[in-house]
Amino acid sequence: MKAIRTIIVLAILAVAAFVAYKWYTAPEASNVTMHEAKITDVAPMLRLCSVEIYDDVPVKGTIGDRHMFARVALNGSISFDLDSVQMSESADTIAVTLPREIVDVYESTDAGAYQVIDTWFDSFLGSSNFTTAEENSIKSKVRDDYRKDIYKKGYVARARKEAVANLTSLLSGLTGKTVIVNDPTPDGTL
């Protein structure tokens, strides 16, 4: 009798172990289908980039009695379109006017760059859900505010100053002429 009991116990343990093994080694239960990435545009450009910014910022949004809190990692850059640069050349001098800056702010492609930490609502009954359009509008505002902060913190002024130095060095090194880079708006144009 004892032998039968032991066999039954061992059989149950073996089945449980087998089920656990199969469960852990099984593919993840995913209902998301990934489609192949597509190249939608390849654009040639000529931009001198003088400052890059990486920042983690909070995303806070409220619509009615619904609230959302998330964090996002941003990649920013300040660059200058050299295709539109104004140049005038005399015998041994090149005069260049630094164009308006281009401030790009993107979401980082680093792992975990965007994390929604909490969504909640104030009323007793209701839903804390945000639609895609609502979430996008909150994130757009965060990006627009961040772009303004880039100007406020003086990053644009710094980028323009460094672009003047970099462009002077590049053009004088290539042409062997005296290069004067004028900056009509040292603090940039928001």
Place this chain on the structure above:
Amino acid sequence: MEINIMNRLSSLVLTIILITGALLTGCQFIDGTQEIVPQRNYLSEVKSVNKLILAQMTISKMATIDDIDLSKVEGMKQMAAGLMDAVKVGDRKAAYSYDTYLQAYLDLSTLTPDDIKVDEATKTITLNLPAVQTEFAGRDMEIREDHYRVSGLRSHIDPKERAEIKEQMNTALKKEVEEKSEFRSRLETEARAKADTYFKSILGTDGYNVIVNFK
């Protein structure tokens, strides 16, 4: 005697099932405390660079959400999830996409006076530029909702789920770009052509023949 053994046996089976269930579902909460997920520290970095960006590629990635098709399940987890989906009332389908930007650039900080050579005899300027490099500039903050149909008693797709999907899309996209060389090679070709045109226009003004090489 037999009844006693049967009782003890059923108690043993019940215990094993409960322990297995606990192991499978929630061992991290066994002491009653919630698992703390480590968050990345908030950081901020502003750095000076001297890059000449020559081309940018826009890459679009799409993902769709749908119930698991029972005829295509692999393994127990998908089978369990598929069965759960099958008994739920209503549909839950959506498609999301967003753009990621890959850019090609020259690091001008590595350009030295030795990289430009002038041969007055043949009126030729040879410029040795640094190698074209590529990097991800970033991705759109917004996500496009190309399709959304949640009906019956199904739950809406909330911001947390969308963020998780975007994370999966990002991982898959980066893997594709790494594995398929056409993404970077097409961008690099475009960048080299742009650099060639630009530097020839600057250096060739006094009737010099300009040769642009890349390291």
